[in-house]
Amino acid sequence: MELRTSLGKAALAKVMGRLIESLEGVLLYRSNGAWFIKVLDSNFIEKFYRLPVQPLDSRGKPIPAGSYVSLVNRVRSAFLDAGGYAEFFSNCSYGKMVFDRQAFTVVSTVVPCSLELVNKCDEDVISTAAQAQLQPGFLNSGLFTQLVYVLPDGMLFTCNWVGLAELPGTQSWFTPDSQGIFSKGTVMQELLHNFGLYHGWKDGVEYMDDSTSMGFGDSCPSAPELRLLGWATPLAQLNSSSLPVGVYMTYTLTATYVKSSGVMIWIQPDWLGSLYNSESIISCKAAAQTCLSSTFISCCRNIYLALRGRAAGDQDLLQDYNGKVSMHEVIQDMDNNGTLGVIDDPKVSITGVLRPSASVALFNYKVHILTGALSNSGTSITIKICRFTESPAECEDVPS
Incomplete structure (x- = not known):
């Protein structure tokens, strides 16, 4: 299971449908301080269910007594309305x-209360109980590939998560609030867990890549995540065979939101020898002891460069990444093999951004990167990349 915690916010297939679980009825308040919801069942018999607390709306405001409480229409709208999750995906x-x-x-x-559900927040109990309330054969229609469950109000502090998903799998669970089912970042993160993606990392800390929904962002997946999903492809794949020593190679990157083909530079620094070509993660960790930085994050890693811009699926991209080149690192063996959600977390990690007209020497990788100015209304940028042996001073432009 992979989850999005409440601390910050919480492969390819056609997603055919969603099953959402919720209570629906009139909210009632009793003089003893208790909150109830009155539900009319299929036989038109009134049933009353006690709630742990007064429920909140999507803005975090208390819902007044007498209100008709229904997540069904709100959830449908969140997915299918203009600008909703369907459009986002x-x-x-x-x-x-x-x-x-x-x-x-x-x-x-309407799911009967139980110790495992109310006190333990057992997601398997929740899904089994919800499915038991459906009409026989409902899930055997072949229409649904994924199942989404929205918990009742008041479960956040019991569950201690706002989103949870099988990795890989077909099911995910959400709290009924602006951090759970009504957060597009949380919804994308959990559903993409189903398709094999792990969390985004930064500085060795899980979740902390806020340039992607796989971390704490509300934007599209990062360049390595896009490639692993099969959604986008590299402009160039650079290794010892395609990147000569001492010569700048020039590329024009287009922002990832513009198109799917040729929107990232994928660097496989196999010229590092044993620091790159270790046969296992364990030997990678051993090799890290001799890295210049003495950290695992700089050994056995591939590098990704991609221009991000605030538009289309990335309209909520943070300003820190808007109009800049994002740099990510990924554990090379899983990245090179295209392994998605099978063996282990490839630890897709953001390591920084490059502004236009910037220069950075990655000595651990023996690579020098130069960026030019933004062009084509900010949708493109020129990048020069050189591999060196000792110093960037070795690098020269190729005569035109």
């Missing part, structure tokens, strides 16, 4: 991940 995947709007189904179910 389509933009980020360049149309490769699509919600079937006809098959998309939101169902309200």
Whole structure:
């Protein structure tokens, strides 16, 4: 299981539908301080369910007594309305991940309370109990590939997460609030766990890459995540065979939101020898002892460069990354083999950004990178990359 905690915010297949679990009825208040929801079942018999606390709306405001409480329409709108999750996933995947709007189904179910559900927040108990309330054969229609469960109000502090998902798998669970099911970053993170993506990292800390929904961001996946998903492809794949020593190679990168092909530079620094070509993660860790930085993060890693811009699926990209080149590192063996959600976390880690007209020497990788000015209304940038032996002073431009 992979989760998005409440501290900050919480492969390719056609996503055919979603199953949502919630209570639906009139909110009531009793003089003893208790809150209830009155539900009319299929036989038109009134049933009353006690809530642990007064429920909150999507803005975190208390819902007054007498209100009709229903997550069904709000959840459907969050996915299918203009600017909703369906559009978000389509933009980020360049149309490769699509919600079937006809098959998309939101169902309200009443789940009996139990110790495992109320006190232990057992997600398997929740899903089993919710499915038991459905009409026989409902899930055997072949229409649904993924199941999403929205918990009742008041479960956040019991569960201690706002989103949880199988990795890989078909199920995910959310709290019914602005950090859970009504957060597009949380929803994308959990659903992409189902398709094999792990969390984003920064400075050795999980979740901390806020340039992607796989961390604490509300934007599209990062360049290595896009490639692992099969949503986008590199402009150049650089290794000892394609990147000569002492010569700048020049490329024009287009922002990832513009198109899917040729939107990243994928560097495989195999010229580092044993520091790169170790046969296992364990030997990579051993090799790290001789790295210049003496940290695992700089050994056995591939490098990704990609221009990000605030538009389309990335319209909520943080300003820290807007109009700049993001740099990520990924454990090389899983990255080179295209392993997605099978063996271990490849630890996709953001290591920094390059502004236009910048220069950076990555001595651990023996690479020098130069960026030019933004062009084409800010959607493109020129990048020069050189591999050196001892110093960037060895690097020269290729005569035109």
